[in-house]
Amino acid sequence: MNLTSPLLNKEAKTKFKRWPSWIGYAAVLWSALYGALHLYWLFGGAGYPFENEGMGLFAAMVTYLPAKAGSIVFVTLCLIAIGIGLVMQKRQLKPFSRWFAIAYLWGFSVALLLFIPDTTLIAAMAYAFLFKFDFNWQMLNQIFCIIGALFWMMAAVVYQRKTRHACEYCGRNKDEEPFFFVRWGRLLTVIAALAPLPYALIRFSWALDIPLGVDPQFLREFSSANPMARMTEWVFGSVCIVGGILTLGLIRKWGEVFPRWFPFIGGKRVPIMLAVIPASIVAIAVTAAGFVFTFGIIVEALHPVALGNILHSQGWGAMGPMIFWVPWGVALGLAAIAYYYRRRGRCSSCGRG
CATH class of the missing domain: 1.20.1440 (de novo design (two linked rop proteins))
Incomplete structure (x- = not known):
């Protein structure tokens, strides 16, 4: 066996x-x-x-x-x-x-x-x-x-x-030019790393019992209804910050080679898909959620009374940061694609590289 x-x-x-x-x-x-x-x-x-x-x-x-x-x-x-x-x-x-x-x-x-x-x-x-x-x-x-x-x-x-008569596996042909997104990879990565910061800021402020962007009464009711509310805010905010830092790895050296202080794998090259797959999953989920929410806000904006009621009862802090989710998800997905094309090696099928 x-x-x-x-x-x-x-x-x-x-x-x-x-x-x-x-x-x-x-x-x-x-x-x-x-x-x-x-x-x-x-x-x-x-x-x-x-x-x-x-x-x-x-x-x-x-x-x-x-x-x-x-x-x-x-x-x-x-x-x-x-x-x-x-x-x-x-x-x-x-x-x-x-x-x-x-x-x-x-x-x-x-x-x-x-x-x-x-x-x-x-x-x-x-x-x-x-x-x-x-x-x-x-x-x-x-x-x-x-x-x-x-x-x-x-x-x-x-x-x-x-x-276009290119290799089905890598997309290269004889007149191959650098993939478009590779040239914009750094900018896309920076946008993807910064986009979740407004959401993290709101969550951290709520964890500290600071009603940033919301009515104090709404924050009190939200916290009393959920005993784990503060822990949840700390975790959500921290996930955004850590995610932003990891996103920068798409353009940093430590995103290509594990730092020496990593046990067992220090100094070894980072597998391309180890970065691309998680980034793509998050990008899809964030973009979809951001699209849903942005569409809902646009629909509510066409009914000012309904939108006014939501803002009055919750405040801009409960909804505003989510508007950044669509550019966050799109930029992260494109940054992951740029990372892949920048790091991919010679094609095992056509031999181009």
């Missing part, structure tokens, strides 16, 4: 490295499964995951659609994606059809990332630092949609590379 395990691991790694050959089929399979789920819900099946449940500003965009309408929309979107995905695997498309396919898949992916998740995903990640775990079917559905979005994004990237 010990002799075959390394061979099995090597075979699994080899198959994963061949991801451009199977990612399109994986995306099609995902759409078939998710489309079938919505077809089930369309005919009255139980477990429809998109319910507002009084979340208000923190509810996902799709919750504003009635259940049957939402299922019809998703069944249609998934069927179109399946058709495009299968055609992309078989033959080259005409220029107009090719760009329509690419635009549709990117639009579908972005919609899955922005319109499906709500604020519970980023909240669950934050509360995990307090050893509080609240995992349910709604959250599993959000994660499943994020996986589908990533599948279709990767499939679209592979197809784009095919159409």
Whole structure:
């Protein structure tokens, strides 16, 4: 058994490295499964995951659609994606059809990332630092949609590379120029590191019982209703600060080589994905939550009385810092991409580097 395990691991790694050959089929399979789920819900099946449940500003965009309408929309979107995905695997498309396919898949992916998740995903990640775990079917559905979005994004990237005759694995061709985001990586990283500071400042002030941006009565009621309120504020603020510091590692030497004082791994190179994957997960969760909240604020702004009531009862401190979440998430995601392209080595498929 010990002799075959390394061979099995090597075979699994080899198959994963061949991801451009199977990612399109994986995306099609995902759409078939998710489309079938919505077809089930369309005919009255139980477990429809998109319910507002009084979340208000923190509810996902799709919750504003009635259940049957939402299922019809998703069944249609998934069927179109399946058709495009299968055609992309078989033959080259005409220029107009090719760009329509690419635009549709990117639009579908972005919609899955922005319109499906709500604020519970980023909240669950934050509360995990307090050893509080609240995992349910709604959250599993959000994660499943994020996986589908990533599948279709990767499939679209592979197809784009095919159409411009570049390497499907690395995207390089003979006329390779530095990836656009690499030139802006430093600025994007600084923005991503600074963006969570307003939220951290608010949380630290509340932990110190300073009603910054909120009515003192609101802070008292909030603290009395939650015995762990102050600890929660300290943890949330600290997570933002530590996250900002770690983000700077995307442009610092210690983000490429572990410091010498690290036990066992000091002086060794930081695996690229050890930085890219966590940064990407946080970027997706933060962007989705920020989009939901920003959209809610815009809607409430169209009803000044409702917005005025919220501001009067809570204050700008309860909502204002979250407006920075969209630029925070977008900048962090792009900074992670820039880090990856800057550090990637020679392609094992085409040999370019």
